[in-house]
Amino acid sequence: MFAIDHRSTREASRIVSRSFALTFAAFAVTTVSYTAFPTPAVAQAYRFTNVEVEGAGRVSTGTILSYAGITRGQAVSAGELNDAYQKVLGSGLFETVEFIPRGNTLVIKVTEFPVVSRISIEGNRKVSDDALMPLLATKVRRVYSPAEVEADAAGITEAYAVKGQLVATVTPKIIRRPDNRVDVVFEVTEGKGVEIERLSFVGNRNFSDSRLRRVLQTKQAGALRFIIGRDTYAEDRIQFDRQVLTDFYTSRGYVDFQVLNVAAEFSRERNAYFLTFDVREGQKYSFGNISVSSEIAEATSDDFLQVNKIRSGQTYSPLAVDNTVERMERLATKKGIDFLRVEPRVTRNDRAQTLDIEFVLVRGPRVFVERIDIEGNATTLDRVIRQKFKTVEGDPFNPRQIREAAERIRALGFFSNADVNARQGSSEEQMIVDVNVTEKPTGSFTFGGNYSVSDGANLIASFSEKNFLGRGQTLSFNLTTDVDNGSLSFNFVEPAFLGRDVAFGLSAGLGTSQPSYAEHEQRRAFVSPRLTFPVSANGSLTVNYRGELRELVDASEGAITLPATIQTDIAAGRETVHSLGYSYSFDTRRSGLNPNAGFLFKFGQDYAGLLGGDVEYVKTSAELTGEMKVLNEEVTLRATVEGGVIDADGNSSVADRYFNSPSIIRGFEPGGIGPRDDASGLALGGNYYAVARLEANFPLGLPEEYGLSGGLFYDYGSVWGLDDVSGIIAGSDDPNWRSVIGASIFWTTPLGPLRFNFTHALDKETYDEEQTFDLTISTSF
Known part of the structure; x- marks a missing residue:
């Protein structure tokens, strides 16, 4: 008997298992080695004595063979044959390519790309075909190219991104047609534009967010987001706003202003942007010492200093500096000093926060304008x-x-x-000025409505073209009509009459009207040419002629007895009126040195009867308006003094007299104040009117995107004076001054500005017709 050692048995089993594993591994390695590294084979070689091309139509056989690079009798390896195939396919001329060896013959079978017979864009509602088609490289009657079509789809997508439609997708498709033709269709899925949910600023201490938002072209999305097109994110618009914001601050003395960053963040739902302008305002500077020095013998400093309009202590403005440079260079031209340049040299006084400006008169380089080249104007004439x-x-x-x-x-x-x-021209002394323009539509057709509380509703149709026949001329037609009245007017303006800085205008019209305060109709037909030319940087003078054929008709149909003075005018029948007039205007509100203040002055007179006709009068009018922005430009203050006088030698017509309207005194119906007939109560009009209007406009604290602001106003004035004082209540000699206070709500909409006036008359007469609410709506659709 013997005993079994279990440990020896287990050890023997491990030895056997290990030997088997090693044997299997050696077999596997040997097998893989033979599989991965087979015996080298000799590469196949071809020698073609003939090359045939099948399927080619527009492309010649020689062109295809030149791409392939294979000649008859040449030994070609399989790799070289594949390279030839790739070259023919890569030419972009063929939709499919096959290389088929048939003995000693190589057959190259190709299918040419079709010709584009039609291009269409579908699904685009927010960007028109006229805006997208010029972007396409694919053209009708050219060979279809998949690469070009894909690039065109990307271009359309980019055009949508520029307009803030970042989720728009474009899918190109082709429709096969007979004779190897295709229609190319770009299917656009617009989706919803990515709106700017919030527009905010960081670092602005002197101007509020609401004031700065009004400067920018980009707007917040609001209640009218379905109409406003500027509340979507667009990169180019943001870049424009950076410059606009910089101009806004520098024109107000903040010379160190910077837009540090514009951060655009997606909302969590990725359907809106939060836009933040990070700005550094810096300190506000004023003008310090203003001086002129000359490095040119014939240019005297004192002469040029006299044309300077800048005064020490004024808020610094680059526009003021540019205007002064322009005046000095213009003076040099008058004095016959060529190539004089004015260099404004600025010295900063940081402690006093002033900028000393020294205008240095230097001799510029002797460089002339060789020519002016204009490109891109398909419609607009070069001379414009x-x-x-x-x-x-x-x-x-x-x-x-x-x-x-x-x-x-x-x-x-x-x-x-x-x-x-x-750019430099044919020599160092010659410069070429290149003008490259991109035209846009300048015409419009409008069909809409007009409504006022006093006159009711009217239908309006108008056509206007600002660049008629590419000549820079303005042409417009306007039709206004309601149930009983209507008018048709025509206006034409040539801004450079006879090539001069003179504007020629021609107006004409005809129509029938019945004022809401009258029981008579006025039928008129007129023509009025005019000339307008500048007399100063801010002033212009207009001279005009007006020829008119008019007639007053009783519209009461016997229901009321008209006043005697109106009956006299009706009995006169058809009258001709020839008048000559002039008007002078001086306006600094847009071009003045102070961006927050300015004024407008107007004065004009019309003389009827100098050239004959049935009517004689002298009509004089004047207006002075001042405007100022205060409280960090949040509030606009405006004051106006206005008046008019008609002198008709005691025979003025109701067609020429003054009648009250909201443009004169608010708070009363049209014709609601002034001389009035005792029996009928009808307004007769006056020979005089005078009014003073004070107004303050301010924000209401609501989001700017709603376009709502408020105002308070006070009007004080009257309409009075009549030649025939028989049968009138009052107002012939005594002005009976009226005063009105009121509040306004302004609503700026893409359809037009709306104004709601709520008024209360402090001083009035018992016969006056008060109007406590007024609404004016002007819409187009």
Whole structure:
């Protein structure tokens, strides 16, 4: 008997198992080695004595063989044959390519890309075909290219992104047609635009967020988001707003202002942006010492200092500096000093927060304008653009004048983009000015409605073209009608009459109207040419002629006895009126040195009867309006003094006299104050009117995107004076001054500005017709 050692048995089992594993591993390694590294094979080689091409139509056989690079009798390896195949396919001329060896013959079978017979864009509602089609590289009657179509789809997507439609997708599709033709269709899925939910600012201490939002072109999304197109995120608009914000601050003395960053963050739902402008305002500077020095012998400093309008202590404004430079350079031209340049040199006084400006008169380089090249204007004539240059070929080159011309070209409103650049010409002394413009639509047709509390509703149809036949002329027609009245008017303006800085205008019209305060109709037909020309930087003078044929008709149908003075005018029948007149206007509200204040002055007279006709009178009117923004420009204060006088030698007509309207005194019906007939109560109008209006407009604290603001006003004035005082209540000699207080709500909408007036008369007469509420709506659809 013997004993079994279990430990020896287990050890023996492990030895056997280990030996088996090693044997299997050696077998596996040997097998893999033979599989991974087979015996090298000899590469197959071809030698073709003939090459045939099948399926080619537009592309010649020689062209295909040149791409393949295979010649008859040449030994070609399989790799080289594949390279030839890739070259033919990569030419972009064929939809499919096959290389088929048939003995000693190589057959190249191709299918050419079809020709594009039609291109359409479907599903685009927010961006028109006219805006998208010019972006496409794919063209009708050209060979279809998948790469071009994909690039076009990306271009359309980018166009939507520019307008804030970041989720828009474009899918290109083709529709096969006979004769190897295709229709290319770009299917657009617009989706919802990514709105700007909140527009805020960081670092602004002197101006509130609400004031700065009114400066920017980008707007917050609000109640009218389905109409407003500027509440979507667009990168190019943000860049424009950075510059606008900088201009806003620098024009108010903040010379160190910077937009540090514009942060755009997606909302959690990724359907809105939160836009934040991070700004650094810096300190506000004023003008310090203003001086002129000259480095040119014939230019006297004192002469040029006299044209300076800047005064020490005024808030610094780059516009004021530019205007002074322009005046000095204009003076140099008058004195015959060529190539004079004015260099404003600034010295900062940080402690006093002032900027000393020294205007240095230096001799500029002798450089002339060789020529002005204009491109991109398919409709607008070259001369319309050239008229905005004060410089012509051969004149001394002045960079400032070129910049000003560029601004005037952009101000025309004919172009979506206008780039004006200068480059060296045929020599170092010659400069070429390049003008590259992109035209945009300048015509419009409007059909809409007009409503007022006093006159009711009217239908309006109008057509206007700001660049008629590409000549820069304005042409418009307007038709207004209701149940009983209607008018048709025509207006034409040539801004550069006979190539001069003179505007020629021609207005004409005819119509029938019955004022709400009258029981008579006025039938008129008129024509009125005019000339307008500048007399100063802010002033202009207009001279005009008006020829009119008019007639007053009793519209009461016997229901009321008309006043004797109106019956006399009706009995006169058809009358002709010939009048000559002039009007002078001086306006600094837009171009003055102070961006927060300005005034408007108007004065005009019309003389009827000098050229004959049935009516004689002298009509004089004047207006003075001042405007100022206070409280960090949040509140606008406005004051107006206005009046008019008609002198008709005791025989004024009801068709010429003044009647009250909301533009004169608010709080009363049209014709609601002034001389009135005792028996019928009808308004007779007055020979005089005078009014003073005070107004304050301010924000209501509501989100700016709603477009709501408020106002308070006070009007004081009257309409009075009548030649025939028999049978009237009052108002012939005594003005009986009226005063009105009121509150307004302004609602700025894309359809037009709306104004709600709530008024209360403090001083009035018993026969006056008060109007405690007034609403004016003007819509287009």
